[in-house]
Amino acid sequence: MDARSTLRQSMRKKRRTLTSKQQAIAALKLLVEIKKLPLIHQSKHIALYLPNDGELDPTPIVQWCWTMKKNVYLPVLHPLSHNRLWFVKYTKHTPMTRNIYGILEPKAPYRFIRPAKMLDTVLLPLVAFDNKGGRLGMGGGYYDRTFSFIKQFNAQKPRLIGLAHHLQEVEKLPIESWDVPLTAVVTDHGYY
Ligand SMILES: Nc1ncnc2c1ncn2[C@@H]1O[C@H](COP(=O)(O)OP(=O)(O)OP(=O)(O)O)[C@@H](O)[C@H]1O
Ligand SMILES: [Mg+2]
Numbered sequence: 001m002d003a004r005s006t007l008r009q010s011m012r013k014k015r016r017t018l019t020s021k022q023q024a025i026a027a028l029k030l031l032v033e034i035k036k037l038p039l040i041h042q043s044k045h046i047a048l049y050l051p052n053d054g055e056l057d058p059t060p061i062v063q064w065c066w067t068m069k070k071n072v073y074l075p076v077l078h079p080l081s082h083n084r085l086w087f088v089k090y091t092k093h094t095p096m097t098r099n100i101y102g103i104l105e106p107k108a109p110y111r112f113i114r115p116a117k118m119l120d121t122v123l124l125p126l127v128a129f130d131n132k133g134g135r136l137g138m139g140g141g142y143y144d145r146t147f148s149f150i151k152q153f154n155a156q157k158p159r160l161i162g163l164a165h166h167l168q169e170v171e172k173l174p175i176e177s178w179d180v181p182l183t184a185v186v187t188d189h190g191y192y
Contacts, residue, residue: 015054026188027057043120119158134173
C-alpha cells in the first residue's frame with residue numbers, strides 16, 4: 001500500500017472512534033469558527049455535505065445558512081460524467097435518496113442544479129490535511145475532478161474550504177499534481 005492509502009486508513013479509523021457526543025460538540029464548535037470567516041458572510045451560494053464515516057458534521061451550518069437566507073447545496077454523484085459531482089439546492093423540503101455509497105443526497109429535478117462555477121463557497125470533507133492547504137480525500141478524486149477548473153483557469157470562485165476534526169491534521173501531505181488546493185481549513189479548534 002502507498003503512503004496515501006495507509007494514511008487514509010489510519011485517519012478514517014481515528015475519526016470514527018469519536019463518540020456521538022464528541023461529534024455533536026465538534027459540530028457546534030465548527031459553527032462558531034465558520035461564523036468568524038468574512039468569506040462565509042459574503043457568500044450567497046454555499047455547498048456543503050452530510051456527514052459520513054466520522055466526518056465533521058456541518059449540519060448546524062446548514063441551519064444557520066437557512067436562517068441567514070443563504071442558498072445551500074449538497075453534492076450529488078453525476079449520473080453520466082465519471083467521478084464528478086453536481087450540486088443540488090437543499091431545503092427542508094428536498095426529497096432525499098441514498099447514493100451507491102449509502103450517503104443521502106437530494107433527489108431533486110435538474111432545475112435545482114447549480115453549476116460548480118456559480119457557487120461562492122464549497123465546504124468540503126477531507127480525510128487528512130496539512131497547514132499548506134493540502135487535502136487528502138477518500139480516494140475517489142470526486143472533488144479534484146469537479147474543481148480542476150480552478151487550478152486550470154486560476155478561477156477565483158468557488159473558494160474551497162476543508163472541514164475537519166483537529167485530529168485529522170498531519171505535518172505534511174504527499175500531494176499529487178491533480179489535487180486541488182484549499183483556500184482554508186476550518187476545524188473544531190480554529191481556522192488555518
Ligand atoms: N482532474 C482529474 N482528471 C482526471 N482524473 C483525476 C483528476 N483528479 C483526480 N483524478 C484521479 O482520481 C484518483 C483519485 O484522486 P485522489 O487520490 O487525489 O482522491 P481524493 O482527493 O482523495 O478524493 P476526493 O476528491 O473524492 O475527495 C486518482 O487516481 C487521480 O488520477
Ligand atoms: Mg485528491
